Amino acid sequence: MEKFKEQATQDLLESGFITQNQFDEIKTYRSLNIFSLNAELKFLLYLSVVSFTSGIGVLIYENIDTIGHIAILAVLLIVIAICFYYCFKNSKGFQKTETVFEHPVLEYLVLAANILTCIFIGYLQFQYKPFGDNYGLATLVPTLVSFFCAYYFDNKSVLTIAVTGLAAYIGLSVTPQTLLSNNDFYASESLSYSAVMLGILLILWTIYSRRIALKTHFALIFLTFALHIISIASISNMVSFDVFTWILFTVILAVSTFYFYKISYQYKAISLYIFMIIYAYVGVNVFLFKLFENIDFSEIWELFVLILPIYFISSIVLFIKLIKNFHKEITA
Amino acid sequence: MIIYDKNILDNEALDDQAAALYSGGFISKEQRKLIEKELPSFKKQNNILVRLGFFLLGSFLYLSICGVISLIALSGNDDFLDICCYLFAIVGFVGAALLAKRNYHNHGLDDAFILGGLLTFGCAIAITTEGYEMVIAFFVSVAALYMFLRYLHVLSMLVFCFAVTTLLFFGMFEFGELGKAVLPFTAMIFAAVFYFLTKRVIKNLNQQYYYNGLLLANSFCLILFYLSCNYLVVRELSAELLGTEVKPGTDITFAFFFYAFTIVVPILYLVQALRTKDRIMLWINFAVIAFTIYTIRYYHSVLPIEIGLTLGGIVLFTIAYFSIKRLKEKESGLTFKPDRINHSDGFLNAEALIVASTFGMKPEVKTDSPMEFGDGGFSGGGSGGTF
Numbered sequence: 001m002e003k004f005k006e007q008a009t010q011d012l013l014e015s016g017f018i019t020q021n022q023f024d025e026i027k028t029y030r031s032l033n034i035f036s037l038n039a040e041l042k043f044l045l046y047l048s049v050v051s052f053t054s055g056i057g058v059l060i061y062e063n064i065d066t067i068g069h070i071a072i073l074a075v076l077l078i079v080i081a082i083c084f085y086y087c088f089k090n091s092k093g094f095q096k097t098e099t100v101f102e103h104p105v106l107e108y109l110v111l112a113a114n115i116l117t118c119i120f121i122g123y124l125q126f127q128y129k130p131f132g133d134n135y136g137l138a139t140l141v142p143t144l145v146s147f148f149c150a151y152y153f154d155n156k157s158v159l160t161i162a163v164t165g166l167a168a169y170i171g172l173s174v175t176p177q178t179l180l181s182n183n184d185f186y187a188s189e190s191l192s193y194s195a196v197m198l199g200i201l202l203i204l205w206t207i208y209s210r211r212i213a214l215k216t217h218f219a220l221i222f223l224t225f226a227l228h229i230i231s232i233a234s235i236s237n238m239v240s241f242d243v244f245t246w247i248l249f250t251v252i253l254a255v256s257t258f259y260f261y262k263i264s265y266q267y268k269a270i271s272l273y274i275f276m277i278i279y280a281y282v283g284v285n286v287f288l289f290k291l292f293e294n295i296d297f298s299e300i301w302e303l304f305v306l307i308l309p310i311y312f313i314s315s316i317v318l319f320i321k322l323i324k325n326f327h328k329e330i331t332a
Numbered sequence: 333m334i335i336y337d338k339n340i341l342d343n344e345a346l347d348d349q350a351a352a353l354y355s356g357g358f359i360s361k362e363q364r365k366l367i368e369k370e371l372p373s374f375k376k377q378n379n380i381l382v383r384l385g386f387f388l389l390g391s392f393l394y395l396s397i398c399g400v401i402s403l404i405a406l407s408g409n410d411d412f413l414d415i416c417c418y419l420f421a422i423v424g425f426v427g428a429a430l431l432a433k434r435n436y437h438n439h440g441l442d443d444a445f446i447l448g449g450l451l452t453f454g455c456a457i458a459i460t461t462e463g464y465e466m467v468i469a470f471f472v473s474v475a476a477l478y479m480f481l482r483y484l485h486v487l488s489m490l491v492f493c494f495a496v497t498t499l500l501f502f503g504m505f506e507f508g509e510l511g512k513a514v515l516p517f518t519a520m521i522f523a524a525v526f527y528f529l530t531k532r533v534i535k536n537l538n539q540q541y542y543y544n545g546l547l548l549a550n551s552f553c554l555i556l557f558y559l560s561c562n563y564l565v566v567r568e569l570s571a572e573l574l575g576t577e578v579k580p581g582t583d584i585t586f587a588f589f590f591y592a593f594t595i596v597v598p599i600l601y602l603v604q605a606l607r608t609k610d611r612i613m614l615w616i617n618f619a620v621i622a623f624t625i626y627t628i629r630y631y632h633s634v635l636p637i638e639i640g641l642t643l644g645g646i647v648l649f650t651i652a653y654f655s656i657k658r659l660k661e662k663e664s665g666l667t668f669k670p671d672r673i674n675h676s677d678g679f680l681n682a683e684a685l686i687v688a689s690t691f692g693m694k695p696e697v698k699t700d701s702p703m704e705f706g707d708g709g710f711s712g713g714g715s716g717g718t719f
Contacts, residue, residue: 004345004540004543005349005352008345008346008348008349009349009353011342011346012346012349012350012353012367015346017346017350017363017366017367017370018353018358018359018363022358022359025358026353026358029356029358029672029673030673032663032664032665033609033664033665034664034665034667034669034671035609035611035665035666035667035671036667036668036669036670036671037655037659037666037667037668038667038668038669038670038671039670040614040618041652041655041656041659041668044648044651044652044655045648045649045652045653045656047645047648048644048645048646048647048648048649048652049645049649050645051641051642051644051645051648052641052642052644052645052646052649053645054638054641054645055637055638055639055640055641055642055643055644055645056638056642057638058637058638058641059638059639059642062636062638103656104656104668105652105653105656274381309392312392313389313392316385316388316389316392317389319385320382320385320386320389323379323381323382323385324379324382327379327382
């Protein structure tokens with residue numbers, strides 16, 4: 001393949017699209033013959049952290065009665081302390097902008113330390129109940145630790161743990177699997193209100209962070225959580241029989257869709273945009289279904305059958321148009 | 333053989349190159365835009381979602397054309413059911429040709445017609461031969477190869493690979509018990525031969541039109557080669573096909589060879605991938621290693637899963653740490669520095685998502701188990717078992 005690429009570069013030069021200088025630069029770079037293992041090795045590191053912490057978690061869970069509690073806690077604490085020691089020693093301290101460690105391993109060390117801390121606190125609470133029966137506090141403490149780590153060491157993975165912790169504190173499960181399987185947490189109405197409030201809170205936090213220029217690159221994660229939480233809560237309440245509830249949540253979904261439409265252009269985030277479209281589309285369909293619920297179809301079902309394919313095709317066309325527009329806008 | 337205008341295909345290559353150079357920071361945005369504007373190109377969709385949308389639209393179009401034909405023909409003749417699929421396949425091939433003439437390439441619409449044509453062609457043969465697998469596989473592979481050669485359609489190449497493999501399998505079944513018994517070795521030799529064949533063809537290519545498809549076939553051979561003699565696959569398939577039951581204390585014939593194969597091939601791939609700087613082989617190798625571990629764990633509980641995970645984590649960490657340490661300062665060749673031209677860090681973006689799903693905290697109120705509270709570290713271990 002290399003020879004074709006070099007040929008293509010040569011052709012670009014001959015057609016006058018690139019200058020001789022650029023061509024020389026490219027040629028010198030190619031002659032380095034770089035084979036980068038950057039992504040692969042990072043992936044290995046990541047895999048090692050995930051499997052190590054999972055292993056430790058299960059190990060403790062299985063042997064909870066056989067090994068001494070103090071021994072487990074002590075070992076965990078030592079490992080955590082070592083991890084954090086290296087992280088703090090090599091970190092550049094807190095910075096408001098995006099920072100990276102000198103050494104890529106440390107980023108994963110932070111993740112490991114953080115997960116182990118969560119396990120540590122969970123274990124402590126299970127065994128010694130330092131927070132008493134106040135399980136909320138037992139969730140809040142690891143959450144706060146995670147937020148601290150995420151902001152101090154600038155780590156997105158830790159930030160997602162922190163956000164799920166925050167949601168767990170108010171009684172929501174927002175891990176991706178539960179969001180996908182559309183759990184029954186949102187069936188309860190009060191939880192739905194909390195979910196929407198949490199979403200709004202996250203959005204407000206991104207706005208505030210933007211104003212004071214604090215880790216603006218975190219915004220996308222907060223917004224992603226906000227979008228999914230608000231949309232799923234709204235849609236699952238739109239099927240409610242209570243007229244007031246479903247109209248209220250339709251309005252919420254409409255407003256959030258509009259907001260995320262704007263914001264995804266602003267952040268040039270295709271992931272937000274696509275999910276915004278999908279949720280809006282589901283919402284519109286549920287809304288239409290609600291409207292037609294009281295109409296007797298026996299008279300007009302032929303019309304309905306005729307309209308259905310047209311409806312599908314126009315939806316796809318609209319979808320393509322929207323995405324193309326977006327693509328044009330963000331690459332411009 | 334190729335239906336498309338060669339000039340446009342060449343332009344396409346230049347355009348791709350310009351895109352790569354732009355993302356590597358070698359040329360400016362204006363230059364990139366200029367190149368894009370100056371060179372006439374295909375109607376194509378680079379965005380996978382838009383392409384998917386067009387694919388759906390194309391499928392609708394294809395279905396409605398077939399529907400109209402059926403409506404007209406059904407009222408006339410009873411034999412229609414026997415030949416309908418041939419008609420549909422012709423619709424697909426003609427549609428593909430028409431779209432290609434209008435310079436649609438990798439657009440979504442053309443995908444729908446090409447793949448739809450292949451599918452209905454397969455159905456047509458199936459109806460005529462009353463489901464004789466070998467003949468179906470043969471005709472489908474020929475059609476898919478034709479589609480690839482004429483329309484440079486890489487997905488057709490994938491269809492071709494699968495069809496040829498199926499052909500080999502059902503061909504071996506024709507020989508009865510003996511054929512089934514030597515199937516792993518035949519598949520292995522087949523994959524090896526085709527691997528070196530495609531490799532040689534790629535090396536001697538003068539023009540790059542067929543490069544992507546051949547590369548796909550090449551990678552397919554690598555995977556097939558490993559799977560053909562993987563212990564798990566062989567054992568389960570022989571139980572399925574020959575009905576051999578492995579009693580406790582015994583093992584399948586040549587078990588030693590299959591075990592050795594399962595373990596040696598990943599090492600071989602890794603060495604070869606790093607030696608020849610073959611990134612695709614490296615990625616396939618990751619998957620192969622994972623499957624090897626799965627295979628061994630499937631039959632032997634060498635270590636309890638949690639200890640395996642913990643130790644595995646430590647070992648992986650050590651390997652990665654020392655590799656990074658060694659490669660970090662290198663400026664050329666094998667290095668840790670990100671490549672400016674060939675990016676491959678797409679999947680790192682998914683990291684945060686995976687962390688959230690593995691270790692995300694769940695609320696404690698709803699769960700009965702006391703272990704679930706506070707953090708998912710405990711419950712997360714369960715999903716870790718897939719490694």
